[in-house]
Amino acid sequence: MTDLLEIRNVWKRFPMGGLLSRAHIDAVQDASFSLTADKPEIFTIIGESGSGKTTLARMILGLEQPSEGEILFKGQSVSRNMNREKRLEFMSQVQPVFQNPFEAFNPLKRIDRYLASTARQFLKTSDRAKIDAAMDDALQKVGLSLKEIAGRYPHELSGGQLQRCAIARALIPNPPLLIADEPVSMVDASLRMAIVNLLRSLRDDFGVSVIYITHDLATAYYISDRLIIMQKGRIVEMGDARVVLSDPEHPYSRLLKASVLSSEDAGQGKLATNPDMVAEANRLATMPSSRLQERPDGRLVRTYEGA
Amino acid sequence: MDTVLDVKGLKAYYLMKYFGISREVRAVDDITMSIRRNEIYGIAGESSSGKTSLIKVLAAAMRPPLEVVDGSVRYHFNGEEIDPTTASKEDLKRIRWKHLSYIMQGSMSVLNPVRRIERTFADFAKEPLGLSGPAFRERVEQHLSSLKLPPSVLRSYPHELSGGMRQRVTIGLATVCHPEFIIADEPTTALDVVVQKEVLSMIREIQQKMGSSVVFVTHDMSVHANMADRIGIIYAGRLVEEGPTRQMFFAPKHPYTAHLVASLPRIGDTTQRPALEGKPPNLADPPPGCRFHPRCPLAIDKCRTDVPPLETVDTDHRTACWRWQDVRPLDGAPTGKMEAQL
Ligand SMILES: Nc1ncnc2c1ncn2[C@@H]1O[C@H](COP(=O)(O)OP(=O)(O)OP(=O)(O)O)[C@@H](O)[C@H]1O
Ligand SMILES: Nc1ncnc2c1ncn2[C@@H]1O[C@H](COP(=O)(O)OP(=O)(O)OP(=O)(O)O)[C@@H](O)[C@H]1O
Ligand SMILES: [Mg+2]
Ligand SMILES: [Mg+2]
Numbered sequence: 001m002t003d004l005l006e007i008r009n010v011w012k013r014f015p016m017g018g019l020l021s022r023a024h025i026d027a028v029q030d031a032s033f034s035l036t037a038d039k040p041e042i043f044t045i046i047g048e049s050g051s052g053k054t055t056l057a058r059m060i061l062g063l064e065q066p067s068e069g070e071i072l073f074k075g076q077s078v079s080r081n082m083n084r085e086k087r088l089e090f091m092s093q094v095q096p097v098f099q100n101p102f103e104a105f106n107p108l109k110r111i112d113r114y115l116a117s118t119a120r121q122f123l124k125t126s127d128r129a130k131i132d133a134a135m136d137d138a139l140q141k142v143g144l145s146l147k148e149i150a151g152r153y154p155h156e157l158s159g160g161q162l163q164r165c166a167i168a169r170a171l172i173p174n175p176p177l178l179i180a181d182e183p184v185s186m187v188d189a190s191l192r193m194a195i196v197n198l199l200r201s202l203r204d205d206f207g208v209s210v211i212y213i214t215h216d217l218a219t220a221y222y223i224s225d226r227l228i229i230m231q232k233g234r235i236v237e238m239g240d241a242r243v244v245l246s247d248p249e250h251p252y253s254r255l256l257k258a259s260v261l262s263s264e265d266a267g268q269g270k271l272a273t274n275p276d277m278v279a280e281a282n283r284l285a286t287m288p289s290s291r292l293q294e295r296p297d298g299r300l301v302r303t304y305e306g307a
Numbered sequence: 308m309d310t311v312l313d314v315k316g317l318k319a320y321y322l323m324k325y326f327g328i329s330r331e332v333r334a335v336d337d338i339t340m341s342i343r344r345n346e347i348y349g350i351a352g353e354s355s356s357g358k359t360s361l362i363k364v365l366a367a368a369m370r371p372p373l374e375v376v377d378g379s380v381r382y383h384f385n386g387e388e389i390d391p392t393t394a395s396k397e398d399l400k401r402i403r404w405k406h407l408s409y410i411m412q413g414s415m416s417v418l419n420p421v422r423r424i425e426r427t428f429a430d431f432a433k434e435p436l437g438l439s440g441p442a443f444r445e446r447v448e449q450h451l452s453s454l455k456l457p458p459s460v461l462r463s464y465p466h467e468l469s470g471g472m473r474q475r476v477t478i479g480l481a482t483v484c485h486p487e488f489i490i491a492d493e494p495t496t497a498l499d500v501v502v503q504k505e506v507l508s509m510i511r512e513i514q515q516k517m518g519s520s521v522v523f524v525t526h527d528m529s530v531h532a533n534m535a536d537r538i539g540i541i542y543a544g545r546l547v548e549e550g551p552t553r554q555m556f557f558a559p560k561h562p563y564t565a566h567l568v569a570s571l572p573r574i575g576d577t578t579q580r581p582a583l584e585g586k587p588p589n590l591a592d593p594p595p596g597c598r599f600h601p602r603c604p605l606a607i608d609k610c611r612t613d614v615p616p617l618e619t620v621d622t623d624h625r626t627a628c629w630r631w632q633d634v635r636p637l638d639g640a641p642t643g644k645m646e647a648q649l
Contacts, residue, residue: 049497049502050472160354182470182497185497186496188353188354188567189528190353190566190570215497218571218573218574219572221575221576222576245574245575259501261504261529261530261532262529262533263529263568263641264642266552267643268533269511269533271507271508271534272508273501278501
């Protein structure tokens with residue numbers, strides 16, 4: 001049995017502070033996990049800002065090379081030695097939706113043209129009617145229509161509309177794996193639920209696996225099968241989403257959950273974080289020697305030597 | 308009450324011509340509101356309801372085809388009156404950053420991709436702060452550390468930073484001069500909840516220290532709950548309800564607000580939340596009467612024909628609904644009595 005996606009001991013190191021500096025940052029450290037081919041799932045990545053989530057996503061998409069380790073998609077190495085044709089084939093199977101829709105679109109290019117070029121590229125056709133049908137189909141899945149966006153430039157759409165266009169674009173080649181980097185952070189609550197339910201239906205009705213990167217623990221709980229929690233480049237906890245979120249074990253995971261703001265507190269201005277929890281989480285992040293340890297309920301939790 | 312910003316009957320439309328046919332998108336349609344000194348005013352509303360358009364007018368960042376077609380906007384900065392829609396470039400330059408600062412939605416665009424962050428800070432903040440050399444550097448580094456950013460980000464280019472780091476850099480730019488009036492459009496959407504809380508605290512600290520005013524837009528109702536003093540809800544280009552934070556959450560007087568505060572799941576909750584029925588309104592051709600009526604569970608005939616005025620229903624609390632007395636919190640809405648369940 002081959003996995004759909006396998007991440008094997010992947011590291012990513014970036015130089016920091018200019019060419020002459022020796023400093024570097026390990027944006028992703030020794031990440032390993034896999035998604036099976038026979039059961040589509042929503043695999044969620046949550047964690048600190050700057051902890052390597054987007055970097056990991058970019059490596060899976062082949063946009064960035066791991067410094068160490070290997071990423072396999074359907075048993076084939078993603079990163080190296082892909083010729084143009086293979087690369088196109090790979091790209092049609094693993095589609096991204098990025099964090100910021102304002103950055104994802106070229107401001108000078110009409111949205112429908114952008115979608116059309118995606119359709120032309122992946123469906124390998126220049127039949128206008130087929131292209132329009134594929135675009136409209138994808139747009140309908142996200143609650144828009146070709147009629148609504150025809151002729152419009154990115155700045156003429158709101159953030160929410162733009163983000164739905166980005167998802168529609170990704171759906172055009174019918175990919176088995178979607179990598180959605182904070183796809184709902186810019187849309188209203190109703191749309192947020194609509195998009196999250198859309199991801200769920202992609203999984204359930206179309207067999208699409210989704211890597212869902214988010215800061216929103218509530219929607220993570222709501223749709224994910226499994227999740228990982230990242231802190232400063234390291235996976236600190238991994239397991240069944242509901243098991244982990246109901247009762248997080250790693251101090252950083254616990255801090256995350258404790259920091260979620262609640263509407264129940266409306267008007268009280270509760271913005272204080274527990275300084276002891278913050279200090280403990282920060283202390284562990286600097287410990288050099290650590291490993292993931294399995295717990296009886298199946299989750300993996302990072303433990304530290306001498307902690 | 309000490310008013311800093313007065314908005315009266317503001318209408319701002321996108322006026323466009325396609326092949327000779329003109330088309331207008333009525334993104335801001337008759338909004339009247341005022342912002343006081345020393346308060347945080349939160350704006351929420353549906354995607355595409357005109358929040359960013361409103362904010363752009365207020366922040367003097369309006370570009371064609373967006374135009375003010377009616378109404379007025381006035382700032383009162385220590386005795387000086389300024390209309391951001393007509394002020395000269397020089398006047399705007401003078402008040403920008405020091406008096407009025409604006410954090411744009413998806414705010415990457417203020418960060419020049421080929422300039423290191425330190426250059427951008429120097430460009431924007433050096434003059435208003437009146438500091439130079441090491442003193443300036445020290446002030447900036449100190450400020451960034453309150454946003455949990457290490458000094459090394461100053462040497463970085465924007466693409467070398469994560470989404471959340473870039474967002475914090477732009478918040479840093481907008482707040483380093485401790486302006487009197489801060490306008491922020493989705494300032495913390497890219498942040499993890501731990502950092503988000505710290506950044507929000509920092510913004511509030513500056514606000515309280517300076518007695519300044521903050522107007523901010525976010526879809527995250529739990530941020531509004533804990534950050535705002537007052538909240539305004541925009542629906543289809545109109546202000547449909549405005550009130551003190553607690554009342555908006557626990558006793559909303561507009562059916563759209565009632566929907567909004569009840570709409571997100573909490574951790575541990577997998578029950579399907581009802582999405583709002585029907586399509587969002589088209590701002591090029593909004594429904595007659597109350598714009599919410601096609602989706603409103605309480606709608607009666609009058610709602611289909613007559614525009615409800617924004618009526619005062621309690622101290623500081625206004626709503627535009629013919630049936631506000633019948634609005635009740637929905638299932639799953641916060642009650643303020645429950646232990647914040649986690
Ligand atoms: N091209 C690059 N050059 C140098 N450093 C980089 C580059 N890309 C990312 N980094 C660094 O790698 C770290 C991880 O960044 P990444 O964008 O993966 O974080 P993230 O988890 O997606 O954060 P966020 O939640 O804020 O989006 C950060 O410290 C960032 O500054
Ligand atoms: N430059 C433009 N030209 C034409 N129409 C525009 C332009 N910018 C925005 N619009 C339209 O104006 C309406 C209001 O958009 P706006 O960006 O103000 O919404 P918003 O409430 O900020 O939404 P979001 O929460 O998604 O950011 C939308 O219908 C949008 O498509
Ligand atoms: Mg990211
Ligand atoms: Mg907006």
